[in-house]
Amino acid sequence: VCLHGDKHTRARNVEIAALNRKDLDACGSGVAEGLFDKFLEYAVRAVEQRADISPLPCQGEFQNMVAADGQSVVKNVAFESTKFRLFRCATINGGDNMQVLNVAICARPEYDLPIFCADFFSTARMNIVVLDLNPLYNTEQRPEYKEKYYSRILPLGNKYAELLPWGDKLTAESIQFFSPIVLWTRPASREEIQETVFRAFKDYLDAWLDMADKANPSNDAYEIAENQESHHRYLMWRATKDPGRYLLMRLFGEPLCERYITEFLFNGVNTLGTKTFLDYFPEYRGVDGSIIKQRSVVGKAYAERPWNKDGTFAPMLHEV
Numbered sequence: 001v002c003l004h005g006d007k008h009t010r011a012r013n014v015e016i017a018a019l020n021r022k023d024l025d026a027c028g029s030g031v032a033e034g035l036f037d038k039f040l041e042y043a044v045r046a047v048e049q050r051a052d053i054s055p056l057p058c059q060g061e062f063q064n065m066v067a068a069d070g071q072s073v074v075k076n077v078a079f080e081s082t083k084f085r086l087f088r089c090a091t092i093n094g095g096d097n098m099q100v101l102n103v104a105i106c107a108r109p110e111y112d113l114p115i116f117c118a119d120f121f122s123t124a125r126m127n128i129v130v131l132d133l134n135p136l137y138n139t140e141q142r143p144e145y146k147e148k149y150y151s152r153i154l155p156l157g158n159k160y161a162e163l164l165p166w167g168d169k170l171t172a173e174s175i176q177f178f179s180p181i182v183l184w185t186r187p188a189s190r191e192e193i194q195e196t197v198f199r200a201f202k203d204y205l206d207a208w209l210d211m212a213d214k215a216n217p218s219n220d221a222y223e224i225a226e227n228q229e230s231h232h233r234y235l236m237w238r239a240t241k242d243p244g245r246y247l248l249m250r251l252f253g254e255p256l257c258e259r260y261i262t263e264f265l266f267n268g269v270n271t272l273g274t275k276t277f278l279d280y281f282p283e284y285r286g287v288d289g290s291i292i293k294q295r296s297v298v299g300k301a302y303a304e305r306p307w308n309k310d311g312t313f314a315p316m317l318h319e320v
Ligand code: BLA
Pocket: 092, 100, 102, 117, 119, 121, 128, 130, 134, 169, 170, 171, 173, 174, 175, 177, 178, 238, 242, 243, 244, 245, 247, 248
């Protein structure tokens, strides 16, 4: 459907960027504009401005994905640089029925930068928004990590947490991947997504890019290995328990869906480490030794935002 991989993709970075934009525009011809087109465009423009950016080779087979419904238009873009291992954006434009934005940005393991995460899903009946800079380390257990990356942007998080109220209970396991500035909300309308959520998306992405611009690589082998394992655990969680899995399976069929998840969306899950899902999440081991199919073994929890305004994790007593 879009971003045809041709010989120009090996041209200079600036030309690549222009080409991507042109192809992205061409994608839109013939179909109504997607709810998240401008989100993806903003992310692509922001990353293009960085030095030494190039398209990620793994995009290849995913550039022309057509959904089984014959209607939904998929756009996938991914970049890498000396700092970014994986800067990838995906949108699905299925008109009024379904709109999806999924963005993940992982730095290289030399950096302990959080993972940029935008997971937006909209149907005619519901809207789901998760936006965060997912921490590599638990911010309660490592106050220095919280201080390094979250103290400065806490006011931004608090501002949006007021504009975009907490979206009620969610899969309890998910909370360990979220930071004190996570936005988890169920907007009432697509207008709210286009306005408040778009502003939050731009501000969070700018904040992450600003952190990345300032970040210096570690040369401590232990730290680098620890960062890499944290990325791997995160990707393992998402590749295995992503709420979008069922839908992606329906849209693309099992073989393509699996490749899309492991090689594009959560690229790194098969290459950053050798531990298995059950090594990281043994509570999901079923009686026969296989992974329990349910997304959650704990169930839903956190009816209210479990972080205070100062970024302290303080869930309601019965949810501890
Ligand atoms: C719903 N997505 C959700 C929910 C969360 C997230 C918290 C609410 C339902 C729940 O409680 O689980 C997001 N969960 C996350 C994130 C992490 C996590 C970001 O653990 C970890 C960091 N989602 C996608 C893609 C699609 C998608 C690609 O990433 C679709 C193609 C859809 N998200 C999607 C759907 C739902 C959802 C369909 C509703 C399904 C449900 O409520 O179970």
